[in-house]
Amino acid sequence: xxxxxxxxxxxxxxxxxxxxxxxxxxxxxxxxxxxxxxxxxxxxxxxxxxxxxxxxxxxxxxxxxxxxxxxxxxxxxxxxxxxxxxxxxxxxxxxx
Numbered sequence: 001x002x003x004x005x006x007x008x009x010x011x012x013x014x015x016x017x018x019x020x021x022x023x024x025x026x027x028x029x030x031x032x033x034x035x036x037x038x039x040x041x042x043x044x045x046x047x048x049x050x051x052x053x054x055x056x057x058x059x060x061x062x063x064x065x066x067x068x069x070x071x072x073x074x075x076x077x078x079x080x081x082x083x084x085x086x087x088x089x090x091x092x093x094x095x096x
Contacts, residue, residue: 015021 011017
């Protein structure tokens with residue numbers, strides 16, 4: 001039988017023995033808490049903004065729309081008789 005080798009001491013590699021270890025752990029935990037708080041704030045504000053946008057869209061959709069005044073157009077010429085007054089109404093006031 002072969003004798004068992006001596007156990008290797010890995011305690012020098014243990015990061016918790018480092019004096020700054022607790023501070024590093026505290027910084028990581030604080031950043032995680034800050035990120036969680038930021039996410040919650042973004043979600044809350046996003047929901048509020050979404051509700052406002054939906055309400056504005058609904059109001060614009062339901063609002064009465066004014067109709068533009070009917071002006072003669074080129075398409076009107078195809079469906080009715082055209083007079084000289086119709087030509088001038090299209091912007092031909094500067095005719096020579």
